[in-house]
Amino acid sequence: MPQGDAAQRVEPGAVPNYSSDNPLERLLTVVQDTRLAAELECYATPSLHYVLPHEWLALYGPSSPNTDVLDPAAQDFKTDFQKQNVADFRLGDTRAVRGWALGGDWTGPFLHLSYRAGPDSALAAAHGGSLGDRLLVDVAVEGGGRAEVEAPYDPDSGRYVTELWGYGGDDLESRVGARGRQSLKLGVLQARPDIARGAPDAFSRAGLDGRDVREVAPDHLLHPVRPLRVVLRWRSADRSAEIGPVTVAFQMVVRGWDAFLEVGRSANPHGGIGFLEYRNLLSNYFRFTGSGELGRRLEPYNLDAFGRKGGGEEPFLAVDYMDLHVLDAGCGIGLHRHRDNSEVFLMLDGEGWMVIGDWAESDVRDRCFEVRLLRAGHLAMLKGGNLHGLANPSDHQISLFMFGGYD
Template structure:
């Protein structure tokens, strides 16, 4: 994990940042609202869409007085100063991804949409010294399955991006086209909607009945290559090229590493489910869902653990050498909150601690989790998913997060973990 020190903006002592104008949360929400899909809106399960927006740069506010000059995050140790965590602005990267469920007729499957910015400030445009033309090319690997060659990605005038959708449709392409509406057929005809069930796999039964403990030991054992696995991350490797395949945006051959990896658990996203008769000696039965665990078969997952860099406080408030390990989640607070209509908990980073957001009541919010620090195995991105009532999202050190209430009613929230 690498901290990018140049991204901290000093704030003059005894002044407060203006959070009401050009708020980065509003920008993220705008990116979601401006997302374009290939087929008719009715084909997509919108409450289950998951977004991944790559990040080129992030700027954070500096600390409040008397620490206004402490701009190195490694030395920002005042846990009662929340200003130092807050995101001031960000610059989006060139690549956006969306995954989710899609339905046509009686069929329901999965899709992945990937797009690339078409403006003059992209890496590919700069290397081309001009326009990229009507199409660019893409190499992509989803999990362990790669495209056999370069896919042509047409320009989409509606979004102003180069975009293609891969669907898990198992039948013939001709039958898929016939099942689509006019908008989807037009996308199919120009190569913006493609059936590829090998690349985008949809093989799992992740319903409560399908994952019952009497049949399946754990959701981890079911269809691990499924593009919409409810627990496992999905790793996607990407490289872009011009139409001729001779000019590349590929991190100089290393390729971009993107990952849908939000740790989100709840009634539909769990490690295992089953029924316990006479739970702890009580009458009747209890239905359980394991969400996060350090026990038994899950003891090596380490989701509730952390490896500490030298700049992080441990559970007892001490710093030490790199590589210290805590096999538990330290909880220093537990709070209830109400996020008012059309409001949000702003984008803010965590240097040290784990924290859980859990929505309660009958409303859902938009959960944003991303990387503030640079992780060794993936590019920095904002990942956005719907956080339904009874669901929780776990954040770790090096991440940032936000919870948005886009509705006109209150959103109730339970949070616990540690301040940073």
């Protein structure tokens, strides 16, 4: 277990009460309660992508007869679906959201950053007192812009907030409603095309035939296949206290009709007739050889595709099952993790909130939950060890094709 986290023992014969204070519901309530700087109609809701760093986790232990095997490294029994379900979590001080902003006839990317207000944040403790009506935050987008910006206190959300839109004009006030204008007045909403880079037509289908999409507009804030890492340093307004670096990374692997590695048309496919339009979603072939997206790094405690331990690298995705699932209205697959195996969720019909997160710290970002909408025709892939869950917020069933391995 990561230092400070907890394994919660469940008495033999008992079952955790998943219907009370469910972690998936709690996390999605945070998402639902996130107040962006402008009116809801100023955002393309399906594009919203949340990163919520967490600082503590508790996982349920196994069921009987393995009740006392609380160390995940020793939990080699693959068919116990109670072990490593999330029992509880505590979010950190920082939160981030990205997506498409809509201002009249303008569409462009935005980056929303916020920090916990009140005396219980790490920055307040370092400062030794009230942080006042605003913070400073140094924002460095990997491969993009960097700037120090103000993050005023936003009374509606009870957090220090800055929201950076990629709008290049001087008339943003005329493109938002009353809430957006108030955010501009407070300094919460800012036009910063140097930070929020990217044109809405950068990945239009017509211009992508045969191109490696990873190399198209690599500094785009909403790149469909490249991860986006943002390094933050939060400072008190008087610069006497600083917390950081805090690395937030938008890196959930989601692929589908509008998120792919390559697209094109093949004549007489495999000796057939006419044309086939293809989209490479995940691949170990041709120019994508060695990308590592379908592989996994094995820790000494991981079981490989053949059930052996020893560590190393596995360059392929091992599949132990293929299932069709129907998730009823208002239901969800709870937050949990598989220690060893990767898994793919392919949405066939409907849409749901997909959650993928980190169990342990990594060298690329502060551990977090990522939340984004998974739409029909798109898949999300998670690696062994990732926390994950899926919620159906609609009033009708959704259907999924799932494959991979679990433990």
